[in-house]
Every structure is written in C-alpha cells, then in structure tokens.
Amino acid sequence: MGAGEVGLNRAAVGLLLAGAVAAGGAGSAIVVQHRADAQRSHNLHTAQAALTQSLHTRIGRAAARAEQYANELPQLAATRPADMLAAAPHTDVTSLTITGPMLPLRVVAGARLPAALTGTGRYLQDAALVARDSAAPIAVVTRSGSSQYVVVLWPLYRTAVPADTQMRRSASAGWVVGSASIADFLAPVATAEHAFGATIAVRVTPAGPAAIATTLRGGLNVRVTSVPAPSRLGVLLLALLTVLACGGILGFTALIRRRDLDMARRQRALDEQVTLVTEISVTIQESLDVGVVLPAVLAQISQRLELLWIRIVVGPNDAGVELLAIGRRHSRLPAQRWSPDATTASAGQLVRLPLRRATRTLGHLELAPSAALDEYQVASLRQCTDLLAGALHNAELYEREHESVRRLRDLDALKDDFLGTVSHELRTPLSVLTGSVSLLTDAWERLPDESRRTTVAKMQPHVASLANLVNDLLDFISDRRAATTASLSQVQLDREIQQLAELLRPLVHRQDLQVVAPEPVTAWTDVRGLERIIGNLVSNAGKYSPEGTTIRVDVRQGPHDTTVSVCDEGPGIRPEDRERIFERFYRGDSQAARSTRGSGIGLAVAMTWMQAVGARLEVRTALGRGTTMAVHFPSSQGASVDGAGTVTWHTVEAAEEELVR
Amino acid sequence: MITALIVDDESDIRMLIRMIVETANNGLAVSGEAADGDEALQMWRSDHPVVVILDNRMPGLTGLEVAEQMLAEEPDQSIILFSAYLDTETINHASRIGIKRCLDKTRIDQLPGEMWALAKSA
Numbered sequence: 001m002g003a004g005e006v007g008l009n010r011a012a013v014g015l016l017l018a019g020a021v022a023a024g025g026a027g028s029a030i031v032v033q034h035r036a037d038a039q040r041s042h043n044l045h046t047a048q049a050a051l052t053q054s055l056h057t058r059i060g061r062a063a064a065r066a067e068q069y070a071n072e073l074p075q076l077a078a079t080r081p082a083d084m085l086a087a088a089p090h091t092d093v094t095s096l097t098i099t100g101p102m103l104p105l106r107v108v109a110g111a112r113l114p115a116a117l118t119g120t121g122r123y124l125q126d127a128a129l130v131a132r133d134s135a136a137p138i139a140v141v142t143r144s145g146s147s148q149y150v151v152v153l154w155p156l157y158r159t160a161v162p163a164d165t166q167m168r169r170s171a172s173a174g175w176v177v178g179s180a181s182i183a184d185f186l187a188p189v190a191t192a193e194h195a196f197g198a199t200i201a202v203r204v205t206p207a208g209p210a211a212i213a214t215t216l217r218g219g220l221n222v223r224v225t226s227v228p229a230p231s232r233l234g235v236l237l238l239a240l241l242t243v244l245a246c247g248g249i250l251g252f253t254a255l256i257r258r259r260d261l262d263m264a265r266r267q268r269a270l271d272e273q274v275t276l277v278t279e280i281s282v283t284i285q286e287s288l289d290v291g292v293v294l295p296a297v298l299a300q301i302s303q304r305l306e307l308l309w310i311r312i313v314v315g316p317n318d319a320g321v322e323l324l325a326i327g328r329r330h331s332r333l334p335a336q337r338w339s340p341d342a343t344t345a346s347a348g349q350l351v352r353l354p355l356r357r358a359t360r361t362l363g364h365l366e367l368a369p370s371a372a373l374d375e376y377q378v379a380s381l382r383q384c385t386d387l388l389a390g391a392l393h394n395a396e397l398y399e400r401e402h403e404s405v406r407r408l409r410d411l412d413a414l415k416d417d418f419l420g421t422v423s424h425e426l427r428t429p430l431s432v433l434t435g436s437v438s439l440l441t442d443a444w445e446r447l448p449d450e451s452r453r454t455t456v457a458k459m460q461p462h463v464a465s466l467a468n469l470v471n472d473l474l475d476f477i478s479d480r481r482a483a484t485t486a487s488l489s490q491v492q493l494d495r496e497i498q499q500l501a502e503l504l505r506p507l508v509h510r511q512d513l514q515v516v517a518p519e520p521v522t523a524w525t526d527v528r529g530l531e532r533i534i535g536n537l538v539s540n541a542g543k544y545s546p547e548g549t550t551i552r553v554d555v556r557q558g559p560h561d562t563t564v565s566v567c568d569e570g571p572g573i574r575p576e577d578r579e580r581i582f583e584r585f586y587r588g589d590s591q592a593a594r595s596t597r598g599s600g601i602g603l604a605v606a607m608t609w610m611q612a613v614g615a616r617l618e619v620r621t622a623l624g625r626g627t628t629m630a631v632h633f634p635s636s637q638g639a640s641v642d643g644a645g646t647v648t649w650h651t652v653e654a655a656e657e658e659l660v661r
Numbered sequence: 662m663i664t665a666l667i668v669d670d671e672s673d674i675r676m677l678i679r680m681i682v683e684t685a686n687n688g689l690a691v692s693g694e695a696a697d698g699d700e701a702l703q704m705w706r707s708d709h710p711v712v713v714i715l716d717n718r719m720p721g722l723t724g725l726e727v728a729e730q731m732l733a734e735e736p737d738q739s740i741i742l743f744s745a746y747l748d749t750e751t752i753n754h755a756s757r758i759g760i761k762r763c764l765d766k767t768r769i770d771q772l773p774g775e776m777w778a779l780a781k782s783a
Contacts, residue, residue, distance in 0.1 A: 420746050424718055427745035427766050428671060435677040435769035442770070443684040451680065458673050 127258070131155045132172050133165045136254075269376035276304045277383045284391045288398040293391055294324050301367075301384055302326050305377055308348065308370045312355075314363035314392065329368060345373040353381060355389040362392050421600060425469050429462035461506035468507060468539055475532055475605040486526040486612040490636065493521045493530075493562055494555050500531055501538075501553060508542030508551055511568075517555040523562035523633035529609040530633075534564055536602040537629050541568035545626075558632075561616075561641050565630035572623040578649060582607040611645035622652035663780045664692040666710040668701040668727065669743070670719045678714060678743075678772060685773035698722025705731060711783070712776050717744040717751065725754055732759045739779040743772070 132155045156173040283296045294312060302310045311325035338349045345351045348368055355362045365385050373381070436455045444452070494517035501515045523530075534553070541551045549569040556563045573581065582603050610617055614634055621627040632641045667678050675694045682689050692710040695701035698721050705713060713731065717724035724742055731738050742755050745766040752763050761782075762775055 420748075424745040428674070431745065431766035431769045432671075432673050432677055434767050435674075435681060438770035439677065439681055439684060446684060447680075455677075455680065458676065462673065 130261075133168055135161045135168055266376075269374060272304070273376045273380040273383075276301070276380045277387070279304075280384050280387050284387055288395055290323070290392065290395040293395070295326075297384070297388060297391075298324055298326050301381070305367075305373060305381070306370045308368045310365070310367040312363060312365055312388070314355075317361075317364075320363055323363075343375040343378055345369055345378060347371050351378075351381070353385045355385050355392060357389045357393045362389055418600065422469075422473070426466070429466040429469075432462045433459055433466075461509050464503065464506040465539075468535065471532065472536070472601050472605050475608070476601045486529055486609075488524055488526055488613065488637070490522050491525050491527055491530060493517070493523045493525075493564065493633075494519070496527060496530060497534065497553060497555050497564060500534055504535060504538045504542075507539045510547040511542055511545055512548070512550045513538070513542075514550060514552045515555075516552060519557070521555050521557045521562055523635055524637050524639065525613045525615070525633045526609075529613045530564075532609045533606045533613075533615070533631055534566065536606040537566040537631070540602055541566055541570060541627070541629075544568070545570035557635065560635065560639065561632040562635045563630050563632050565628050567626065567628040569626040572625055572627055573619070573621045574623065575651075578619075578621075578651075582647065607647075614641060614644040616641045616643045616645070617647045618650065619647060620650045625652065662688055662690050663712065663776055664690050664708070664710045665712045665714055665776060666692050666701065666705055666708060667694045667714050668696075668698070668719075668724065669694075669714075669716040670696050671716075672696070674716070674766075674769075677769065681769065681772055682776070687773070687777070689773055689776055698724075698727040701727050702730060706734075711739060711780055713738065713740045714743050714772065714776075715740055717742060718746065725751070725758065725760075728755070728760050729758050737783065739783055741772070741775055741779065 135155060135157075155168075157168065157171040158173045159171050162168045162171050279300050280297055283300065284293055286296075287293050298310050298312065301307065307327060309325070309327035309329040312323045313320035314323055315321050336346070336349065338345055338351050340352070340354070347370060351367050351369065351373075353365045355365060365381075365388060367381075436459050440447070440452065440455060447455075497517055498515055501513055505513055538551060538553065545551060545568045551569075552567045554563075554565045554567065556565075607617070609615075610631060616632045618630040618632065619627065620630075634641050634644075665682055667675050667682075669675050669678070675696075679691045679694065682691055692708040693704045695704050697719055701713070701715070713728075715724040715728060724744065728740050728742065731740065736759060739762075740760045741762045741764055742751075742760050743764050743766060744751065747763050747765055755763050761779060764771065764775055
C-alpha cells in the first residue's frame with residue numbers, strides 16, 4: 001500500500017490517553033494553575049474541568065475498542081518514540097508532523113538543537129537543553145504576536161534513558177516538539193470536542209512496507225506518506241498517539257514546572273539587581289570625593305553587567321566632558337538606536353541614561369553591553385544612575401564648601417597679616433606722640449629749649465601719618481560706598497594740589513617734594529577723592545624712594561583731560577608686583593616693601609576713588625630708575641576719559657623690546 | 662650705671678627713647694643706637710650694655726631673631742622687647758627664648774621704670 005490516508009478512531013486516542021493517564025497517576029497530572037487574573041483563572045479551570053470530563057468520558061467509551069488494538073499489537077503497547085528511535089536509529093525519521101487544532105507535534109532528530117528552535121529565543125533553547133539533561137519533558141509558553149503558545153519538548157535518546165547528565169547529552173537523539181495556542185489547548189467543552197477531530201500527518205522515509213490507510217470511526221484522519229522499514233503502521237500510530245497523549249498531559253505538568261523555573265529565574269534576576277544596587281550605594285557612601293567613588297562604581301557596574309564599555313559624561317547634552325571611561329567601545333555598534341524608555345537592551349547597543357537630580361540633568365551614563373540586558377538589568381542600571389546623580393550632586397556641594405573654607409582661611413591669614421601691619425602702623429606714630437607728650441610734660445623744666453623744639457617738630461609727621469592711615473582705614477571700610485558718595489564739581493586743581501602738598505610734606509620729609517603747576521588748571525572731580533588719590537600716590541612714593549631724592553607732582557591741562565602725575569626716583573615696580581599692587585593688603589615681598597611701613601591699602605583706596613570719579617591711571621616704571629603715576633581726570637562736566645577706571649602700564653622693558661624690533 | 666642699647670628702625674623712636682632715658686637720669690644711660698639687627702649685634706658685642714631695648718618688626722633680622730642670638734651667647738642678658746604689635750604668639754615666643762620683658766610701644770614713658778626693675782632683678 002502506498003501513501004494514503006488513515007482515518008483513526010477517536011477511541012484510539014481515548015485508549016492512549018487512558019494508558020497515559022493511568023501511567024501518570026489517574027488524571028491527577030491534569031492540573032493547571034495559572035497565576036493570571038481571576039477571570040482568566042476561572043476560564044482555565046472551567047476549560048480544564050470540561051476537558052478532564054470529556055477525556056474521562058471518551059476513555060470509558062473507547063476502552064472496548066482500544067482493547068482490540070491492544071490485542072493486535074500487544075508488544076507495542078508500551079512503545080515510546082524514544083524506543084522506536086533507539087531500536088531503529090537509521091530509519092532517518094527527519095520529521096513527523098501532526099497538524100490540527102490540538103497539539104501539532106514534530107519529532108526533531110539529532111543531538112543538536114533543532115534549527116527551528118534557534119531563532120525562537122533563549123527560553124525555548126534553554127528549555128530543550130533542560131529537558132534533554134533532566135530526561136523529562138518540559139513545556140514552555142512563548143509569545144507570538146498577540147497569542148501565547150504552549151510548546152512541549154520531549155527528549156529522545158538512542159539508548160534507554162541514561163543515568164547521568166553527561167551520558168544523556170551524548171546519547172541525545174533529538175526532541176519531540178509540539179505546539180499549540182493556549183486558547184486552543186485549553187478550549188472549553190465545545191472546542192475540546194473539536195480538538196479531538198484532528199488530522200494527523202506522518203512523514204517518514206519510504207523504505208518500509210506500505211502504509212495503511214483506514215478511516216476509523218469518529219473521522220480522525222491520519223495521513224501516512226511512508227513508513228520506516230521495520231515498522232508497522234500500528235506501531236507507528238500507537239507511538240504517535242502515545243506522543244500526542246503524553247505530550248498533552250505532560251504539557252500541563254511542564255507548564256507548572258516552567259512557571260516555577262520562570263519564578264526562580266525572576267528571583268535570581270531580582271537578587272542580582274538588589275546586589276548591584278546595594279554594592280553601588282555602599283561604594284558611594286565611602287567618600288565624597290568623585291575621584292575615589294567614580295572609578296569604583298563604574299568598575300562594579302561594568303563587571304556585574306558584563307559591559308564592553310562604560311563612561312560617565314558631565315555637563316550639557318552637546319558639550320559634556322568625559323569624567324571617566326572603562327573598556328573599549330565596540331567599533332561596530334548596531335545601527336538600531338536605544339530608546340531612553342526601553343526596558344531591555346541588545347548586545348553592543350549604545351545605552352545612554354541621563355544622570356538627573358530633581359529637574360537638573362548633571363550628565364549621562366553611557367555604556368555598551370557585551371550581551372543583551374534584560375528588564376531587571378536595565379532597571380538596576382536606572383537605579384544606579386539615580387545613585388550616581390546623587391553622588392555627583394553631593395560631590396559638587398562638597399567641593400563648593402571646600403572652596404569657601406579655603407577662601408575663608410586665606411581671608412583669615414590676610415586679616416591676621418593686615419591686623420599686624422595696621423597695628424604696627426598705628427602704634428608707631430602713636431608711641432612717638434605718647435612718648436613726646438610724656439617727655440614734655442614730665443621734664444619740661446629740665447629740657448633745654450632746643451630739645452623741646454625738636455620734640456614738638458618730630459611729632460608733626462607722625463600726626464600726618466596717623467591721619468593718613470586713619471583716612472585710609474575709613475575709606476577702606478566704606479570703599480564700596482565711595483562711588484555713590486563722590487560729589488563731583490569743577491575743581492581748581494593747581495590750588496588744591498598746592499594745598500595738599502603742604503599737608504603731605506611731613507609724610508615725605510625724607511625727600512624733596514616739588515609741585516609744578518604753571519597755570520590755572522581745573523578738572524571735574526571730587527575734592528576728597530583727589531586728596532585720597534594724590535595723597536596715597538605721594539605717600540607711596542615717599543615710602544619707597546631713597547632719602548634725599550625728589551618727588552615731583554606735575555599738574556597739566558591736556559586737550560581732553562587734566563593730568564596730575566607723581567614722579568619719583570625710587571626702585572621702580574617689579575614685574576611680579578605690577579599685577580597686584582592695587583589689591584587690598586598686597587605689599588609685595590621685595591626688600592623695599594619689607595623695610596617700609598604701610599598697610600597695603602593705600603593704592604587700593606586710590607584705585608577705588610579713581611574708578612568713582614572716572615579717572616584713568618597711567619604708570620611708567622623702570623627698575624632702578626623710578627616710577628611716574630599719571631592720573632587723567634575729566635577736564636569738565638560731560639567730558640569723559642578713555643578707559644576710565646583702568647590702569648595702563650608703560651614699562652621700560654616693553655619700550656626696549658619695541659626698539660629692538 | 663645702667664646702660665641701654667636702643668634697637669629700632671625708626672629714627673624718631675630711637676631719639677625719643679634716648680631723650681626719655683636720659684631725662685629720667687637716675688643712673689640710666691644710652692650706650693648706643695642701632696637701626697637694624699646686624700648693627701645691633703655688632704654694637705652689643707662691643708658695648709656690653711646692661712639692657713637691650715629691642716623693636717621686633719625691622720627690615721632684615723627681626724627683634725626675636727636678634728634676641729635669640731644674644732641669649733645664645735649671653736643667657737643672662739636683659740632684653741626688653743619693645744614692640745608695636747604684641748600678640749599672644751609673639752609674647753609666648755619671647756618668653757620661650759628667654760626674653761624677660763615685653764613692652765607695648767605706646768607705653769614708651771614706662772621704659773625707665775622697666776629698665777630699673779630689670780637691672781635690680783639681675
């Protein structure tokens with residue numbers, strides 16, 4: 001008989017089911033628990049009950065007919081597909097397909113994973129390997145589009161089931177693979193009836209005797225295109241039906257098993273997630289220093305999630321600065337962009353997670369995994385970025401605190417220095433005055449006239465110096481207010497400077513102070529500011545210039561401004577001091593600065609006043625050859641000086657360089 | 662005769678001290694005046710004054726440095742540290758190296774009394 005159709009009585013199915021059920025424990029295996037919602041669970045239970053009832057009815061009805069087949073083929077009653085393959089390993093059963101609404105099955109031969117499975121995702125492949133290693137069938141639920149499918153995998157071996165895993169692997173002959181949509185598989189009564197009206201098609205090699213084609217009662221058709229050499233159709237059918245039945249029953253059992261496996265896997269993933277996040281939190285709490293924390297954190301994440309590459313970038317999106325990177329970025333990244341909302345990531349994909357603190361984005365964590373990341377791993381990455389953002393924010397605050405402490409410490413040192421200098425500056429003239437007064441009071445009678453005169457004369461410069469310093473201090477304290485309190489008017493500059501020179505003369509009594517003001521000159525300025533500016537420039541020149549030299553004050557009317565210059569024959573200003581001499585408290589550390597008195601605020605006060613009255617300072621200096629400081633005032637109301645409030649330097653070194661060029 | 666070496670970079674102060682010491686009379690005299698530390702050491706070694714009236718803040722060697730050298734050579738030397746800025750740190754430093762008196766510069770009129778007290782205790 002050639003290939004033909006075989007109609008198989010439903011009773012045969014019933015018989016086989018009965019056998020399998022008996023073998024599996026009198027129907028107790030048909031227990032399905034589903035953790036879906038209550039409605040679904042209810043549906044499933046209904047379906048399950050209906051199916052069980054239907055099966056039992058059929059088992060009873062089919063018992064008699066089944067007996068007939070059992071008598072005909074007694075030796076094959078217990079045959080399993082595995083035994084078939086073991087008995088005839090060269091029959092080349094390449095595929096065996098049972099189609100129909102119930103559970104289409106395929107026998108897949110060979111120890112390697114079926115090609116059909118390699119594209120179906122990790123679960124199915126893993127399940128096949130687990131089934132092979134444990135010598136037990138397994139069922140997994142997979143998703144295709146919007147429907148779920150049950151896939152049952154039944155391991156086949158070339159020998160009787162080997163005792164240990166290693167031998168099971170080497171004796172593996174393949175799998176019986178069955179799949180059906182869950183909806184069909186667990187269909188309620190009406191559908192369950194229909195489920196048994198399946199058409200089963202068997203495709204085997206055409207080496208054996210002709211296939212039998214019979215239509216059995218009930219109309220279940222089996223199409224046999226060919227049969228293996230030693231086999232008889234009955235054997236094959238029986239075996240097939242055994243597969244079918246056992247697959248179905250074991251499918252339910254395996255479903256539960258699968259659920260347990262799935263839960264265990266989830267638990268493991270959750271454990272890993274918690275471990276990683278805990279590790280990172282501990283590391284972050286160890287230090288506030290980013291330099292210590294970041295390398296440790298990035299290394300932990302990289303190691304735990306087996307990353308190819310990870311880096312942390314701070315700053316805005318397009319102008320971030322890389323703080324640290326670990327590993328090498330793969331040159332060929334998948335073209336598919338990772339969406340910021342994605343719950344998983346594929347191998348090599350560039351994953352970019354923002355480091356957010358409240359509404360502020362501090363930077364990004366970028367990485368490329370070596371293997372796909374599941375939803376648990378991506379979730380733990382998100383938690384890690386939250387922790388990292390917190391750490392970065394804290395480090396920023398820490399750095400800011402650190403900086404202000406440093407500034408306060410500097411200020412404190414300056415304050416100490418200033419106090420020392422100022423008290424020295426105040427007490428020296430004060431002690432001269434106290435001593436002189438006490439001397440004159442106590443010894444007036446005994447002192448010769450000459451001594452009395454000298455003593456009184458010596459008091460004068462100290463009174464002037466004290467007055468100058470007190471003015472400096474007051475200006476210094478209120479220098480922020482100086483600009484608003486400047487009261488500008490047209491000032492008769494030549495007269496004011498002449499008067500000022502007389503007040504200043506005691507301060508520069510070691511030098512010869514000359515004032516050159518050839519004709520009446522006026523400027524738009526503040527009289528008190530003028531006094532403070534020129535007074536400080538002159539007293540500064542007096543402090544640094546050697547005894548017996550000349551200090552000249554020139555007053556000149558220019559076309560756009562009025563200039564007062566103070567010219568000395570002192571040591572000149574050292575290049576290293578030029579930038580800083582107008583800073584408060586700065587006194588330089590030259591020998592000249594150390595051997596002269598001064599609070600270090602005179603020039604700062606002068607500068608503040610120059611800015612307040614809109615004057616510009618021009619400094620000409622040459623080491624060892626003196627300094628000229630020229631102040632340009634606006635000549636009248638409404639006139640303004642170019643570069644008001646700034647300092648222009650002309651140094652001899654620069655002039656010499658110019659000449660060389 | 663109680664002799665004093667006056668060390669101060671301010672000539673006005675030196676002159677005033679001299680006048681006060683000399684006017685006080687009572688066996689007080691000025692052996693010399695020095696404007697800086699080096700000059701002071703030189704004069705101290707040649708003149709052997711009973712008391713040294715020593716400013717602290719001077720160009721070159723500070724008064725404390727000068728005192729340290731003097732006391733190393735002559736541990737019993739009477740020195741008055743006569744300074745415009747006597748903070749706790751300076752006073753502690755002074756007593757550590759063996760300076761017997763510290764006097765604030767504004768108390769210039771008390772110098773003769775301090776000299777007498779020191780000379781007596783020595």
